[in-house]
Amino acid sequence: MTGTPEPISPDARRAFEQELADLRAERDAVRATLQGTDADAVGDRADQADELQRADDTARLDARIAEITDRLDGAATAPAPSPDVIGVGSSVTVRFADGTKESVRIGELADDRDQELVTADSPLGHALLGHRAGDSVSYRAPAGPATATVVSIAAPGGT
The missing domain is CATH 3.10.50.30 (Transcription elongation factor, GreA/GreB, C-terminal domain)
Known part of the structure; x- marks a missing residue:
């Protein structure tokens, strides 16, 4: 490994960008449910568990968003594969x-x-x-x- 991200194909870049948009939309929907709760309201254990699950979901989504963003920000677009040597896209x-x-x-x-x-x-x-x-x-x-x-x-x- 060189320490720099491997180049990615235009198709993979589009797929990552679509996944990123989908994850951001999902994260925004989950966050909206968290922001819509009253911290002082008294709820039962099921409500508390549901709230913890939404917080965990938000953390998972944020981690994947960061991973994809880092991959996209650091990677150059891969050239077309050679007809003589096997590469991504061959x-x-x-x-x-x-x-x-x-x-x-x-x-x-x-x-x-x-x-x-x-x-x-x-x-x-x-x-x-x-x-x-x-x-x-x-x-x-x-x-x-x-x-x-x-x-x-x-x-x-x-x-």
């Missing part, structure tokens, strides 16, 4: 030890809707970064050690 075809081939795209943020996405911080994604077609990589899969060979690298949106 589309890669790999052949696993059992002979099966799979095409994956290296991304920064998990997306349940994108079945081809492998995050850069996942074991396979991390192992692939910086490699070229023909390289073999080793990584730790849930079932144990695994290997894969890079068959090809395609430009983003390419085939």
